[in-house]
Amino acid sequence: MKLKSVFDASEIKSEFESVGINPNFMIPIWKYVIQNPDCVWDEIPSLPTAAYTLLHSKFKTFTSSLHSLFHSSDGTTSKLLIKLQNGAFVEAVIMRYDTRLGLCGGKPRPGGVRSTLCISSQVGCKMGCTFCATGSMGFKSNLTSGEIVEQLVHASRLADIRNIVFMGMGEPLNNYNAVVEAVRAMLKQPFQLSPKRITISTVGVVHAINKLHKDLPGVSLAVSLHAPVQEIRCQIMPAARAFPLQKLMDSLQAFQKSSNQKIFIEYIMLDGVNDQEENAHQLGELLKTFQVVINLIPFNPIGSTSQFKTSTKQSVSTFQKILREKYQIRTTVRKEMGQDISGACGQLVVNQPDNKRAPGTVEPLRDIEDLHL
Secondary structure: OOOEEOOOHHHHHHHHHHOOOOHHHHHHHHHHHHHOOOOOHHHOOOOOHHHHHHHHHHEEOOOEEEEEEEEOOOOOEEEEEEEEOOOOEEEEEEEEEEOOOOEEOOEEOOOOEEEEEEOOOEEEOOOOOOOOOHHHHOEEEEOOHHHHHHHHHHHHOOOOEEEEEEOOOOOHHHHHHHHHHHHHHHHOOOOOOOHHHEEEEEOOOHHHHHHHHHHOOOOEEEEEOOOOOHHHHHHHOHHHHHOOHHHHHHHHHHHHHHHOOOEEEEEEEEOOOOOOHHHHHHHHHHHOOOOEEEEEEEOOOOOOOOOOOEOOHHHHHHHHHHHHHOOOOEEEEOOOOOHHHOOOEOEOOOOOOOOOOOOOOOOOOOEEOOOOO
C-alpha cells in the first residue's frame, strides 16, 4: 500500500478521527517533522499510543525528496527539482528580492531580502500554451495537497519563505481541491502564512474562479491573460477556446466585487504577436473598469525551435507607457530572474534527470510562472 504524506491534512484528519484521535495533533507532528526531517515516528514526543501505530501504517514523513538544487549566478534564484513518490519530477523556484533597493520618498527603502516560492500544482499541464515549456510536457498527473505543501517544507530549509505564488508547473485551478487544501494548511501553524501573501494564478478557469474567494478569502488571484482579444488568446493559448474572454471578464468582475481585492494580470510580451500599440490600447479598454495591476513579462526562450521572439525593450516600454498614462493602470515589467538555470517565467519543464551528466548540470529545463498556464 502506498503511504500518504503526513502533510496531507484531510487524510491525516480523517484517519485520526476514525480511531478517536484529536486531529489537532497534526500540528505538533508537522512542527517536529519540519525541524527533524530525518526523524522516525517513534521519536515524536507526547502523542497518543494509537497515533504511532496509525502513522507507521499509513503515512510517511515525506513522499517527495529534493533530487537536485540549482542556483543562478547572481544568487537571486534557486530551482528545486523534486522527486515524487511515484518517480515523477516537479520543479519549484525560490526568488529573492531585496526591498531596500531604490528610494522611497527620497529616502532609502526599509526592509530587506524577501523570498518568494513559486510552487507547482501538477506534473505537466493540459492547457497547451504555445509559449510555455510546461505545456510541451502534456498533462501527467495532479499533485496531492501533501506533495504541494512539501514543496514549501523543502524550500523553507533554504530560505525564509514570505510569499507563495502558484505559478509553477500545472494549472492550479484544474487541481482545485488539492490546491485549496494545501493553501489552508499553509495558513495554519506551523507555517502561518498570511492569505494576502499567497497568489494563485490561472489561465482563466471560469467555474473555479467563481468559487475561489469563498473557499480562500483574502488569497490573491492572478490571471494569465496574455492577449486583449479572444482571437489572439486562442492563437497562443488553445485552452482559451473553452473560456471565452467575455465570460472570463464577467467572472473577474464578480470576484472583484465579492473580494474587494485587486487582480494581478499577467501578460507575456511576444514580438509581433501581442505587443503592438494597438494591443496596449485594447488591453487598456478591456481593463479600465477593473482594479488591476498588470505585469508585463518578457518572453523567456524555451529552445532554439521556439516560434516566438522576445519583444524589444522599446516595445515593452511603449506598451507600459500607454497603459500607465492613457488608462492610469498600474503596470510593471517583470524582472528577469533565473534564466541561466531555466528557472524563469515559462521555462519550467521536467525531463528525466540524466545520471550521465556532469554534476551540477541538467537537461535544459524551461521556464516558470506563466509557463504552466
